[in-house]
Amino acid sequence: MGRENQSFVDEFVLLGLSQDAQTQILLFVLFFIVYILTVLGNLLIIVLILMDSRLHTPMYFFLRNLSFADLCFSNSIVPQVLSHFLVKRKTISFWGCVTQVIVSLQIGCTECALLAVMSYDRYVAVCKPLHYSTIMTQQLCLQLALGSWASGLLVCLVDIAVAFHLPYR
Numbered sequence: 001m002g003r004e005n006q007s008f009v010d011e012f013v014l015l016g017l018s019q020d021a022q023t024q025i026l027l028f029v030l031f032f033i034v035y036i037l038t039v040l041g042n043l044l045i046i047v048l049i050l051m052d053s054r055l056h057t058p059m060y061f062f063l064r065n066l067s068f069a070d071l072c073f074s075n076s077i078v079p080q081v082l083s084h085f086l087v088k089r090k091t092i093s094f095w096g097c098v099t100q101v102i103v104s105l106q107i108g109c110t111e112c113a114l115l116a117v118m119s120y121d122r123y124v125a126v127c128k129p130l131h132y133s134t135i136m137t138q139q140l141c142l143q144l145a146l147g148s149w150a151s152g153l154l155v156c157l158v159d160i161a162v163a164f165h166l167p168y169r
Contacts, residue, residue, distance in 0.1 A: 014090040028085035035078045042071040058136040062118045065145050069111045076103040110152030117144045
């Protein structure tokens with residue numbers, strides 16, 4: 001076999017939603033408002049659950065984890081999008097892209113696992129109400145939450161291992 005040109009991609013050019021400067025400013029303002037509302041809403045949920053002792057139940061423990069995951073997810077994507085609305089050269093480095101994909105996939109998979117765990121919690125509460133407090137102990141809740149974060153990481157690593165063995169020329 002002959003030797004091929006083996007160049008390495010060191011950045012990606014992002015085309016964005018629009019090339020018009022006025023449209024980009026409008027999109028920046030809209031995305032920024034939604035981003036701020038998302039961050040403040042998730043922080044409010046986390047703080048309220050931590051402050052009110054009546055909300056220290058399994059359901060709210062998982063909701064707090066979901067809000068934290070959503071906060072991380074928003075912070076992994078939106079700042080990059082916002083910055084690209086304001087700059088002329090819309091590029092992202094290869095390793096910046098890799099990092100963003102890993103974090104986004106990991107947190108997205110974790111959110112899915114947390115939603116499944118939350119549905120299990122509600123199933124136990126509805127179908128076995130008298131056994132709920134003995135089944136959904138603090139230890140089990142912690143194990144389920146850690147398992148959600150670990151499964152998100154595992155699924156993410158499998159996807160990343162496959163995706164980054166592809167040629168980027």
